[in-house]
Amino acid sequence: MHNGGKLRITTSNAVLPADSRGKRAEPSANGHVMVEVKDNGVGMTREIQQRIFEPFFTTKEQGKGTGLGLATVYGIVTQSGGEVRLHSELNRGTTFRIFFPALATAVESVPAVAETRNVPRGDETVLIVEDDAALRALAARVLESSGYKVLLARNGVEALALCAGYDGRIDLVASDVVMPEMSGRPLVEKLAETRAETRVLFMSGYTDDDVMRRGVLDGRTAFIQKPFTATQFATKVRDVLDQPRRAAGQLA
Numbered sequence: 001m002h003n004g005g006k007l008r009i010t011t012s013n014a015v016l017p018a019d020s021r022g023k024r025a026e027p028s029a030n031g032h033v034m035v036e037v038k039d040n041g042v043g044m045t046r047e048i049q050q051r052i053f054e055p056f057f058t059t060k061e062q063g064k065g066t067g068l069g070l071a072t073v074y075g076i077v078t079q080s081g082g083e084v085r086l087h088s089e090l091n092r093g094t095t096f097r098i099f100f101p102a103l104a105t106a107v108e109s110v111p112a113v114a115e116t117r118n119v120p121r122g123d124e125t126v127l128i129v130e131d132d133a134a135l136r137a138l139a140a141r142v143l144e145s146s147g148y149k150v151l152l153a154r155n156g157v158e159a160l161a162l163c164a165g166y167d168g169r170i171d172l173v174a175s176d177v178v179m180p181e182m183s184g185r186p187l188v189e190k191l192a193e194t195r196a197e198t199r200v201l202f203m204s205g206y207t208d209d210d211v212m213r214r215g216v217l218d219g220r221t222a223f224i225q226k227p228f229t230a231t232q233f234a235t236k237v238r239d240v241l242d243q244p245r246r247a248a249g250q251l252a
Helices: 046-051 069-079 133-145 156-164 184-191 208-213 230-242
Strands: 007-014 032-039 083-089 093-101 125-129 149-153 172-176 199-204 222-225
Touching: 069 083, 069 093, 125 133, 125 156, 133 149, 133 230, 149 156, 156 172, 156 184, 172 184, 172 230, 199 230, 222 230
Parallel strands: 125 149, 125 172, 172 199, 199 222
Antiparallel strands: 007 032, 032 093, 083 093
């Protein structure tokens, strides 16, 4: 909706309909719940609809989008046993319907303190490179509360500038895979020239197999899939830092 418009989000109980080929999905014992996101924007061509959930596919200008947003949504929904349905018409708008299997009983709330009680601690310096401000702040808060010194950058270009002006040791770079201006792989290749001792942890919304197929991972670099919990992130950081040098993801 380049020039504005209406965005409507609704939720409801639902029966999962047959797909466009008439195939009806496996029914859930307790039915489904649906989240519908609908706009009255420009819509999509059939060609775009066929590729819209592919990792790294984007219709935005270079540097304006990562192509991982809808791929991440699709991955999370399908891993949860749900489905995503898309309907779009040119000049009329687009509708996404997300179906999740319903639960028979309510989920019991868990105190937030339980999540961070056993988070591994450390005192190393970690550079977090992430263009999502909310995730960048969350990752920093998790590590700082666990004793680490944290440096922050929004993209590869900013990270290189920070490293050039920082005299201290940087033990680990935790970097998003795809970012505006400079993504994770070019960043770590450049950093290897001056900080070969630094370990590397890539973060991405899609699986390591998908990212590896696109040449971002080389099979040796450590990886964590988004979304992750505070404990999962802190544990992964500690694991990478504790690995023997040649076994760990590192710049050289």
